[in-house]
Each structure stands twice: as structure tokens, then as C-alpha cells.
Amino acid sequence: MNRAAVAVALAAVAALAACKKTGEGEYEVQKPVVGVQSDTIHTPTVDVGTDTTKIVTPKVTVSKDTTKIVTPKVKVNPPKP
DSSP states (O other): OHHHHHHHHHHHHHHHHTEEEEETTEEEEEEEESEEEEEEEEOOOOOOOOOOOOOOOOOOOOOOOOOOOOOOOOOOOOOOO
16 A cells, blocks of 8 residues: 555656646646657636626605595494394
8 A cells, every 4th residue: 555655646746747837828748658748738818807887777766745645434334223
């Protein structure tokens, strides 16, 4: 088990050592094939900025209205004995 951990650690160190930056957003990675083969990997670019948007909000007005509300009036007459 101890030998396997050492082998994994050495493989990780070798993988990190085989990678170098060649330009802005570019890395050169060496693959372990018979001999050595180099590939260039292009990383994605991200543009960050701001944008302005116009928002139209509704105009709300409140007014005091003194209208009379007509409600029905119900009078119940009980039956006479």
C-alpha cells in the first residue's frame, strides 16, 4: 500500500512538472507516450463588463375621494303572534 502511494505522488509531481505556460491563456502539456509528445491547450477567455438598462416604473397616485357608498338597509319584522 505504501509503494502505491509513493507511485501516485511521483506521477502527480511529474504531471505538474510537464505543464508550462506558453502565452496568455495557453499551456503546453507533454503527454507520456513512447517518447514525448507536446500539445498546446487553449483556455477559454471571459469578458466581464457592465451594461445599463432603462427600467420604467409605473406612477401611482393616491387621492382622497369623498364619494358616498350606498349600502342596502334591511329591516326584518318578526311575525306577530
